[in-house]
């Protein structure tokens with residue numbers, strides 16, 4: 001697609017070829033409103049280079065710039081050169097591209113022949129899958145979809161927490177107090193109860209901890225009984241997690257969790273040793289990271305057991321060998337910033353130049369309106385319950401607003417779950433945020449249902465107007481301000497998606513489609529669509545189609561469905 005920004009660079013470069021193109025690019029701004037142009041070239045920073053006042057530079061530049069078919073006006077205001085895009089070109093470029101690419105509009109091919117791994121969700125087996133997990137799950141899924149959309153060979157990985165001493169504890173607890181049939185009815189809660197009971201009892205009886213360590217060792221030694229119990233706990237937990245993944249339409253390419261790397265760790269430890277990175281400290285083995293301003297990384301405890309970071313080292317190396325990734329993305333909360341800094345540093349010290357391609361995409365915390373989330377206080381809120389509640393409430397709203405809607409249940413799922421996901425992806429990921437039911441389910445304002453509703457409205461217009469893509473359309477008929485503004489936003493969509501890709505920031509897309517929805521609704525209110533003469537109607541319907549297409553793609557990239565009716 002023709003890029004107007006490149007045209008601006010070109011114009012300036014032709015007028016003043018002593019300026020390198022990337023410097024020109026860095027001086028281009030987007031004015032706060034369209035009266036000041038679509039792009040502005042700011043001359044402040046050139047004052048030193050040219051030894052002239054910025055106003056003079058801007059004025060001289062304008063005089064030197066040759067006409068360019070992509071701009072209808074290029075003018076100088078104070079220290080700026082303002083560029084106004086040629087609206088006829090703009091319409092042609094965007095609408096043709098959307099007609100041609102359809103739901104691929106907005107994608108690029110930056111991902112060709114490159115593999116990107118997106119690791120997200122990664123809950124711990126036998127532990128609740130709670131509202132705190134929503135962020136990694138939803139943000140990660142969106143990043144996965146965005147990378148895939150950009151043409152990367154993208155793999156979704158779930159690095160399950162399925163290894164460690166706690167499985168020794170669970171095995172002991174199960175053997176002492178467990179009941180298979182009770183557990184299978186409500187796996188996570190019952191396993192959690194066993195875990196809590198074990199900890200209570202272990203405070204009174206120290207030998208229990210010994211026993212747990214013994215069983216974990218047995219698990220590592222592939223003792224049949226231990227392995228069977230562990231496998232069973234893993235299976236029933238995964239079944240629970242999968243309910244949520246199904247609701248969110250998430251599909252993984254791999255569930256290789258921490259246990260998968262257990263037999264790949266000795267090699268890593270040897271390698272650390274060979275490379276002179278391993279140090280003994282109080283009977284344990286560490287990598288000293290003090291020179292890099294970090295606490296040491298504990299690799300192997302005195303009893304021989306390995307740690308979380310040891311498994312992550314093995315995992316990173318395995319992934320590089322197995323997938324030869326271009327990027328290995330970890331979508332994990334900011335609480336683990338230090339862990340990932342240490343991980344990267346150690347990989348770097350091991351001499352892996354690809355350490356830089358391991359990317360920790362972090363995010364802030366979610367809390368509830370009435371205080372923070374705490375597992376210890378027993379205020380566990382299961383993610384599954386949150387999603388179910390959203391669906392239930394949405395169904396009620398639909399019953400009130402549109403009782404005759406077909407597939408009410410299905411739509412309630414798409415809208416209710418979409419609403420939760422949307423709220424999750426609305427703010428930049430690094431911010432902490434407060435989960436609010438009222439905001440989530442509102443059909444007004446900056447919410448999922450509002451955007452989905454706009455999409456359904458566009459769809460209904462297309463149906464009523466018997467829109468067909470093969471109709472010839474005269475773009476010059478689209479000249480209302482709201483129409484042009486809408487087209488401008490559609491034009492920006494690919495740029496927004498690219499930015500979201502590079503910065504791992506789905507919220508850019510969320511906000512942009514909200515903007516599109518708002519502008520579309522303004523357009524819908526100010527410009528009659530179905531009741532105008534045939535030529536204009538066709539042109540306006542095409543704009544409706546273009547908007548619907550972009551909103552749908554945007555929602556898809558967030559992991560949200562776009563029902564045609566609601």
Ligand SMILES: NC(=[NH2+])NCCC[C@H](N)C(=O)O
Nearest residue numbers: 122123124159160161312332
């Ligand atoms: N490769 C990783 N360390 N991924 C993150 C795993 C998250 C961990 N299971 C947790 O729940 O905290």
